Amino acid sequence: MSTTVTDEQIQALAATAEPFTLVLLHWAPGRIVADADAIELEHQRRMVTLRADGVIAVLCPVASDTVAGVAIMTVPAEEASGLMAEDPCVRAGMMRCEVYPCHGFPGDALPL
Template identity: 40%
Template sequence: MTEIDDDEMQRELAASRIYILLILHRTEGASGRATSDIVHEHARRNFALRADGILPIVCPAVDDGPYAGIGLFDATLEETDRIMRDDPGVAAGIFTYELHAVRGFPGDALPGLPAGAEAHAATPPPRPAAEQMYLSVHTLAGDAATLLAAKHEHMDPVVDRLAPSHGAVASITVAGSAGLTTYNVWHDAEGAARFSQEPEALQAQQRSGLPAPETFMAYPDVEVTLY
């Protein structure tokens, strides 16, 4: 915590001035479509007061408590009371309010985004670079649910453990009325071929009872973008 000595405190206090604190309360009538429209206009008016510098700090409440929000007016107590009596939400009985004279420090403001966060939020991240990879697509004919069950029980544990070391990137299996279609993405064809000859993979294939692919297609140079 920053150390503040007495001299600095006195300098800051000497520069302070009086503002008017608004505490806005919800009433039991704050519900319904008509109320929503009035609250919308209340908010629009707050935006206008903020743009004019009269209500430089406005903080609507975001919980379900009795308070609708708070604000700081750069006006006298009488001026602020007159402004609030004309508020559409107050006039409709949706809100009540209380005003208090408070002391504040000119130039204070609510903290913004962390340093650099505004530029980061405004600028979308660069699109990941596409890579050339190997895609294989094969279909298995049969009952999709039966085929999936055998795949999950016998093939997936071996694939999950061994395939990444051979350059496997992703696998998508689509169940259809005629069976399964599987799309496998590898860094290269050589890695896919090495995995297909793994003894454990061959044994898992045999144990699974899965049929030989009905169709098989290979695409050696597909463009893949990983987000």
């Protein structure tokens, strides 16, 4: 790290923080169920739809045997919990999710 950041820069950035919700999806021991591929496709369709509708700001599938994905949602944690409880993979016991309130900074984005 070669950039020097001042206390004032930290405070200025912190003042711009906006509320978001972090969703962590983990593969569950019950990942292998009848029709798992079809259920996972519906999960993917739902997540991409939530992204298209602006409910998910950042969607990151994870290539792992334990972590399935990460999403940053624009809705409060309680609403995100409700949405994820209805997820096809969560309902089928293929995934479990953790939901955390968090903050983000306007303008942050994944590099192209």
